Amino acid sequence: MEAFQPDPRLFGRPADDLDARYYRRMRFIRRFEEKLLQLFEEGILAGTTHCSIGQEADAVAVMAHLEPGDHAFSNHRCHGHYLARTGDALGLYAEIMGKDAGVCRGIGGSQHICAPGFKSNGIQGGIVPTAAGIAWAQKLSKSNDVSVVFIGDGTLGEGAVYETLNIAQLWSLPLWIVLEDNGWSQSTPLAANFAGDMRMRFEAFGLPVSEIESTDVKAIDEVVAADVARVRETRTPHVTILHTYRLCNHSKSSDARPEEEVKARWATEPLVIHAPRLDGGAREAIDADVESALDEVIEHARALP
Amino acid sequence: MIYSRALNEALHRALGEDARVVVLGEDISDPYGGAFKVSRGLTTAFPDRVKTTPVSEQAIAGISAGLALGGYRPIAEVMFGDFLSLCFDQLLNHITKYHAMYAGQVTCPVMFRAPMGGHRGYGPTHSQSIEKHFLGIPHLRVVAASPYHEPYDAFADFLAKDDPVLFVEHKLLYPKHITAPTDGRVGELLASHAGSEGVLPSVCLSLVPREECALTIVAYGYEALLAASVVEKLGMEDELFCELVVPAQIAPVDFAPIDASVSATRRLLTVEEGTAGWSWGDRVAASIQRSHFGRLAKPVEVLASQPTVIPGARRLEQEMLVGAHHIEQKIREALS
Numbered sequence: 129m130e131a132f133q134p135d136p137r138l139f140g141r142p143a144d145d146l147d148a149r150y151y152r153r154m155r156f157i158r159r160f161e162e163k164l165l166q167l168f169e170e171g172i173l174a175g176t177t178h179c180s181i182g183q184e185a186d187a188v189a190v191m192a193h194l195e196p197g198d199h200a201f202s203n204h205r206c207h208g209h210y211l212a213r214t215g216d217a218l219g220l221y222a223e224i225m226g227k228d229a230g231v232c233r234g235i236g237g238s239q240h241i242c243a244p245g246f247k248s249n250g251i252q253g254g255i256v257p258t259a260a261g262i263a264w265a266q267k268l269s270k271s272n273d274v275s276v277v278f279i280g281d282g283t284l285g286e287g288a289v290y291e292t293l294n295i296a297q298l299w300s301l302p303l304w305i306v307l308e309d310n311g312w313s314q315s316t317p318l319a320a321n322f323a324g325d326m327r328m329r330f331e332a333f334g335l336p337v338s339e340i341e342s343t344d345v346k347a348i349d350e351v352v353a354a355d356v357a358r359v360r361e362t363r364t365p366h367v368t369i370l371h372t373y374r375l376c377n378h379s380k381s382s383d384a385r386p387e388e389e390v391k392a393r394w395a396t397e398p399l400v401i402h403a404p405r406l407d408g409g410a411r412e413a414i415d416a417d418v419e420s421a422l423d424e425v426i427e428h429a430r431a432l433p
Numbered sequence: 434m435i436y437s438r439a440l441n442e443a444l445h446r447a448l449g450e451d452a453r454v455v456v457l458g459e460d461i462s463d464p465y466g467g468a469f470k471v472s473r474g475l476t477t478a479f480p481d482r483v484k485t486t487p488v489s490e491q492a493i494a495g496i497s498a499g500l501a502l503g504g505y506r507p508i509a510e511v512m513f514g515d516f517l518s519l520c521f522d523q524l525l526n527h528i529t530k531y532h533a534m535y536a537g538q539v540t541c542p543v544m545f546r547a548p549m550g551g552h553r554g555y556g557p558t559h560s561q562s563i564e565k566h567f568l569g570i571p572h573l574r575v576v577a578a579s580p581y582h583e584p585y586d587a588f589a590d591f592l593a594k595d596d597p598v599l600f601v602e603h604k605l606l607y608p609k610h611i612t613a614p615t616d617g618r619v620g621e622l623l624a625s626h627a628g629s630e631g632v633l634p635s636v637c638l639s640l641v642p643r644e645e646c647a648l649t650i651v652a653y654g655y656e657a658l659l660a661a662s663v664v665e666k667l668g669m670e671d672e673l674f675c676e677l678v679v680p681a682q683i684a685p686v687d688f689a690p691i692d693a694s695v696s697a698t699r700r701l702l703t704v705e706e707g708t709a710g711w712s713w714g715d716r717v718a719a720s721i722q723r724s725h726f727g728r729l730a731k732p733v734e735v736l737a738s739q740p741t742v743i744p745g746a747r748r749l750e751q752e753m754l755v756g757a758h759h760i761e762q763k764i765r766e767a768l769s
Contacts, residue, residue, distance in 0.1 A: 199503075233536035242535035247502070251526045257492040258527060261499015261507075268455070268481065268505065275499075288522075291489035295496065299484070 134215025137417035182375035185345035185398035206248035253286025282313030341371035437607035443585035458510025494523035514547035556745035603655035633681035640668035652704035709737035
């Protein structure tokens with residue numbers, strides 16, 4: 129099978145500077161999901177979907193440091209991770225539209241996506257031991273690849289996570305756990321779900337932890353670049369905690385979070401933070417690129433059988 | 434050779450012949466070699482690919498899934514089959530889903546080995562035959578150890594195909610000698626293999642040719658051993674002749690050998706050690722009554738254990754679980 133070639137208007141070109149590439153990819157994910165929510169409102173999509181608006185910097189920074197042989201396992205909120213890993217807008221739109229050209233031929237839908245080096249599943253926690261198994265397979269095959277798994281703060285309620293933390297450390301597996309703590313587990317705030325200290329939950333198993341509270345893609349980039357390099361070199365597990373915020377609802381319908389809280393967070397979302405690093409003209413050109421490319425993809429996807 | 438020894442040799446052989454095979458489970462390290470000693474010697478012979486795990490069934494199942502997605506062939510030992518409940522999410526929502534929900538892009542061939550069964554006084558949570566809860570999960574094959582099937586064949590079948598397998602091993606088979614059919618016989622009984630292409634064959638056992646049998650019995654695992662003893666006894670002592678069909682794969686069911694036998698006998702009794710209700714036998718009965726509608730001499734009889742907990746006390750357990758005396762009574766009723 130030929131490797132998928134992402135549209136440079138969405139994914140950038142090798143010659144682009146890092147600021148421009150990161151802005152473009154975050155803008156791509158943001159607009160992909162905003163347009164997806166519009167398609168839901170239009171009534172042409174069935175089921176539900178979990179968007180990651182506000183968390184784009186995590187996906188873009190983490191995926192920028194993965195090699196083709198690495199494996200990323202994502203969760204219900206997987207669009208950003210998938211798009212940052214592959215750049216495949218058409219495959220994902222078509223999938224969510226239930227088209228045969230979808231990346232899983234319409235069977236997986238929004239939460240169950242698969243591509244070379246990427247998978248997602250909609251059950252909380254269960255993907256963590258699976259990612260550890262992939263890490264063990266990488267270790268048995270004596271490769272330099274790493275297995276990264278994305279979890280959220282809500283997933284810290286699942287027992288399978290802790291069974292896996294113990295084994296990953298005990299067996300020295302090249303497992304990289306990226307925890308996106310967006311403060312809300314669907315409609316329940318962290319404080320109502322979570323006892324004790326997040327970092328210490330991992331450190332209790334002897335796992336090294338990095339932690340950053342930021343929506344700045346460059347600050348996150350610095351942390352995750354060092355973390356993935358460490359996993360790759362030492363072949364041991366690592367945890368990266370990214371404290372972030374979800375600006376959209378958990379899924380399609382309102383999750384009843386305080387409006388003022390959400391509104392305040394729009395002032396520090398990843399695009400607002402990163403955009404000033406580009407001059408106005410460059411930014412507008414990227415925005416126009418993303419807009420035209422996504423509109424073409426949607427038009428194409430709509431016409432598919 | 435006794436079953437547990439043959440199983441142990443089969444695991445050694447699978448690991449030796451196929452570099453994709455990985456074995457993991459609780460307490461399987463040498464010198465202990467697993468709660469039933471089936472994994473003895475494996476960590477010594479294959480230290481990289483055989484690992485004893487913490488008491489973490491969800492992780493055992495999930496890590497197996499990841500290994501399989503990564504190109505390996507994990508065989509997970511679940512210490513007691515009862516503990517499979519802790520693996521259920523991985524089996525239902527992960528392992529059996531991946532191939533189909535990703536539109537065939539990946540396979541997830543995991544084998545779970547699960548010691549099941551009672552008659553040993555282990556009580557409510559270490560004696561069950563809970564395989565009925567796993568029957569009918571789409572894309573899962575369930576295979577049962579039997580005294581008439583070489584265990585390596587189940588591994589070879591798993592390694593040749595790409596789907597996940599639950600291998601159910603009744604504990605009481607471990608010390609029993611394997612008596613696979615040789616020269617058309619198992620002891621006093623006539624024996625033959627039957628089944629559809631590509632499915633592990635069933636073994637058909639009877640004292641006299643099928644045409645002279647008045648009842649088909651279908652049973653798997655340890656209950657097959659009990660049923661065979663009753664078939665032999667009733668044939669010898671009372672000239673009540675039955676044919677026993679012993680499948681290896683119990684889900685999906687290969688109906689061909691059962692159909693062929695029932696076509697001759699026009700009567701069917703199913704036997705299993707799991708509890709009655711929503712059971713394997715219920716499923717077999719429904720299909721056979723549909724396919725043989727109007728030609729059966731009697732409705733299909735389903736014999737299963739009482740739908741309650743398995744008592745610790747041996748005298749109570751003997752009443753609750755299907756034993757040889759229950760099978761004999763059912764056969765006599767069916768042929769009366």
